[in-house]
Amino acid sequence: TGGHLALLLEEVARDIIETRTLKRELVTNTKAYTMFIIFLVVVGSPLLLAISISFLNNMLELRPDGISTSDAGVGNIVGEINITSDFMFNISIGMLIMTSILASVLIGVIKEGTLYYGFRYAPFVIVLSVISFLVMNFLIKGFLG
DSSP states (O other), rough: OOOOHHHHHHHHHHHHHHHHHHHHHHHHHHHHHHHHHHHHHIIIIIHHHHHHHHHHHHHHHHSOSSOOOHSSSOOSSSOOOOHHHHHHOOOOOOOOHHHHHHHHHHHHHEEESOOOOOOOOOHHHHHHHHHHHHHHHHHHHHHHH
């Protein structure tokens, strides 16, 4: 009587330890996903957008501006570009704001399972991504400009 009780308690203890280990791994993975998303929104996107604006400025400088291709002696390298760097700058700011909001919502869903939990992170992520974009845009203009 009660001989199997010890085995049952040992199995329950192993199951509890395994459940705690899985829960710790889940928390670690969730933090890793959150940090990766924040890194992409705060560093990756602003860097790529700043490089795009610099590339657009370089392409606009290659345009012959009023010189016909026969007078210049070379073909038109770029062609006609109707996008200005100011337009790209404004679009980049808008994209960063929208991306930051969506990333914050995604973080809320990952961490707490609810959409609205992520909105509390949105102002911080927006400010960080826009400041990061402005700094990277200034640095890239300094390096390549």
